[in-house]
Amino acid sequence: MSTAVVDVRHGVVAYDGRPVLRDVSLTVAPGEVVAILGANGSGKSTLVRAALGLVPVAGGTVTLFGTPLRRFRQWWRIGYVPQRIGAGSGVPATVGEVVASGRLARRGVLRPAGAADRRAVTAALTAVGLAERAGDPVATLSGGQQQRTLIARALAGEPEALVLDEPTAGVDAASQEAFAEALRGFKAGGGTVLLVAHELGPLHPLVDRAVVVHDGAIAHDGPVPAPAGHHAAPDHDHVHPHADEEPPTAGTWGR
Numbered sequence: 001m002s003t004a005v006v007d008v009r010h011g012v013v014a015y016d017g018r019p020v021l022r023d024v025s026l027t028v029a030p031g032e033v034v035a036i037l038g039a040n041g042s043g044k045s046t047l048v049r050a051a052l053g054l055v056p057v058a059g060g061t062v063t064l065f066g067t068p069l070r071r072f073r074q075w076w077r078i079g080y081v082p083q084r085i086g087a088g089s090g091v092p093a094t095v096g097e098v099v100a101s102g103r104l105a106r107r108g109v110l111r112p113a114g115a116a117d118r119r120a121v122t123a124a125l126t127a128v129g130l131a132e133r134a135g136d137p138v139a140t141l142s143g144g145q146q147q148r149t150l151i152a153r154a155l156a157g158e159p160e161a162l163v164l165d166e167p168t169a170g171v172d173a174a175s176q177e178a179f180a181e182a183l184r185g186f187k188a189g190g191g192t193v194l195l196v197a198h199e200l201g202p203l204h205p206l207v208d209r210a211v212v213v214h215d216g217a218i219a220h221d222g223p224v225p226a227p228a229g230h231h232a233a234p235d236h237d238h239v240h241p242h243a244d245e246e247p248p249t250a251g252t253w254g255r
């Protein structure tokens, strides 16, 4: 069996002594596209952040590309797009500059950008449909386009794996489609994807496996489920707009 890209075993995370993840295990194999689903506050972001060492685990182990997290240094192999902080961050950079900053982990800060760097930046901008906007200040873009800029930044580093926290939350339909297209290309090139999502929307056909986090534990790990109480619950997580495509296998997540 090939080495897992991400392997969390019996992970436990607590914030200020309050347990948020209790004994969570998650493995992502090379080339897989895995979606982490679940209700607000269930611990999805925490799981991803623990997998990347952004929050410490109080128990269990985390391994990246076969290396224990504390010894892992090859961060260029992973492109991470955090949950959006919100539009209007006040950063005066252009789209091109933000995307180019995604090359830093690869080339080292002190070496000037070369042809390979410029090619990677152009390819990433094209992949998310923003090639025409490279010279525009990020602040002049829509929220969805800003999100695509961050995804292009991650792609520009030519990582083997992309880890994305709610990449399409609150993003316009055109940006969602552009993102799905970019992800399709990344997957076709053998890339591995771990993404947190509330709704899959156009990403649904790309997702190989869904992991549902419920109340700090894994409630489901397998085919993309239809949400429980699909029609009954007014606040259901609508992750599956085409419920006829897959058998409903969900437990009680999404409440």
Ligand SMILES: Nc1ncnc2c1ncn2[C@@H]1O[C@H](COP(=O)(O)OP(=O)(O)OP(=O)(O)O)[C@@H](O)[C@H]1O
Pocket: 015, 016, 020, 038, 039, 040, 041, 042, 043, 044, 045, 046, 047
């Ligand atoms: N830095 C933090 N300090 C304290 N508590 C936190 C912190 N980050 C998250 N939490 C709490 O941990 C729980 C899980 O949060 P997390 O962000 O992982 O959930 P989520 O499933 O990603 O939710 P959402 O869909 O709203 O993003 C929540 O109750 C949240 O309030």
